[in-house]
Amino acid sequence: MTIYHAPAVRYPTGFSARLAWVLTAASTAGCISAAVFIYLSTRSAELMLWQNGVMAASCLLAVASAGHFLYQLKPGWLDWNGQAWHWAAADANSAASAAPSTASVMVQAGQEGHLSVRFDGQSCMLVHWRSAAAAGRWLWLEQSSAPEHWHDVRRAVYSRAPMPVFTA
Numbered sequence: 001m002t003i004y005h006a007p008a009v010r011y012p013t014g015f016s017a018r019l020a021w022v023l024t025a026a027s028t029a030g031c032i033s034a035a036v037f038i039y040l041s042t043r044s045a046e047l048m049l050w051q052n053g054v055m056a057a058s059c060l061l062a063v064a065s066a067g068h069f070l071y072q073l074k075p076g077w078l079d080w081n082g083q084a085w086h087w088a089a090a091d092a093n094s095a096a097s098a099a100p101s102t103a104s105v106m107v108q109a110g111q112e113g114h115l116s117v118r119f120d121g122q123s124c125m126l127v128h129w130r131s132a133a134a135a136g137r138w139l140w141l142e143q144s145s146a147p148e149h150w151h152d153v154r155r156a157v158y159s160r161a162p163m164p165v166f167t168a
Contacts, residue, residue: 006156008082009149013139014075014090018124023066034059073140078129079110080156086110087129087137117157123150127157 038052075090088110113131123143130136143150 005082006080006159007152009080009152009156011078011141011149011153012075012090012145013073013078013087013141014145015070015073016124016140016142018142018144019073019140020070023070027063027066030062031059069138072138076139077110078115078127078139078141078153080153084112085115085129086112087131087139115157125154125157 034055038055041052077088077090079086079088111131111133113129113134116128116130117125118128118138119126125141127139127141128136129139141153146153
């Protein structure tokens with residue numbers, strides 16, 4: 001029985017204008033809803049002032065969290081070599097920041113880690129990458145970043161590393 005595994009692939013990660021737009025729209029809608037709620041509750045005097053303050057503070061905290069999430073999306077490369085995932089930050093002065101000529105070129109300075117999908121929107125994915133040596137990192141993958149490798153990276157994300165074959 002022949003088992004096919006996902007091919008080696010290198011995919012860019014980093015900031016996304018589409019994700020920024022979605023988070024900005026959601027934050028704006030949340031703040032407008034909170035403002036309307038605060039306005040209506042102060043007119044009817046049903047809520048105390050501190051409750052309105054908590055509502056406004058929660059809205060500001062949500063906006064700050066969305067901004068921090070976007071800020072921490074550092075550019076880099078996510079690599080699948082057929083056995084394990086590696087991620088390395090892009091450096092403007094290194095060869096690792098240049099686009100690879102083939103998908104089999106793997107970053108050499110990247111750390112090995114485990115990848116898990118948290119959101120799959122078919123043309124975009126939010127994944128969490130974690131290594132033993134570093135804290136976890138959220139990575140945003142978009143089809144528009146490297147359309148020619150999108151199906152390869154999707155196959156790799158959902159495939160398992162090949163199991164070793166033991167012979168007796």
